[in-house]
Amino acid sequence: GYVLDRKELVSIMESSYCLVLPTLYGEGFPITLVEALASRRPLIVSDLKSIRSIVGSGEVLFFKPGDKYDLAQKILFLIKNRKIAEGIGKAGYLLAKKYDWNIVFAKALNIVYNAK
DSSP states (O other): OOOOOHHHHHHHHHTOSOEEEOOSSOOSSOHHHHHHHHTTSOEEEEOOHHHHTTOOTTTOEEEOTTOHHHHHHHHHHHHHOHHHHHHHHHHHHHHHHHTOHHHHHHHHHHHHHHTO
């Protein structure tokens, strides 16, 4: 669900063992994905082209969209493999840093200045 209060959102993510983005359709570039990656929690996401264009298999676990059994298997896998879960969380965090707004803005500004 949607959480309006940023502090509450961070608290929820920090208290979670893993996070799930059960998208059924491509969303372009979901900010929720980057927020979840930044939480350092392992992330399980729907296996969609739009999501794969942002993250790879080292940063998240993919599951078949709409397949609750596949999702359950991925959750159990993370619970049984804590070290792998921690590695996925760390890799996701490193990827999220790439999408930091200050970095993205600076790159966009550089493109605009160099286009002249």
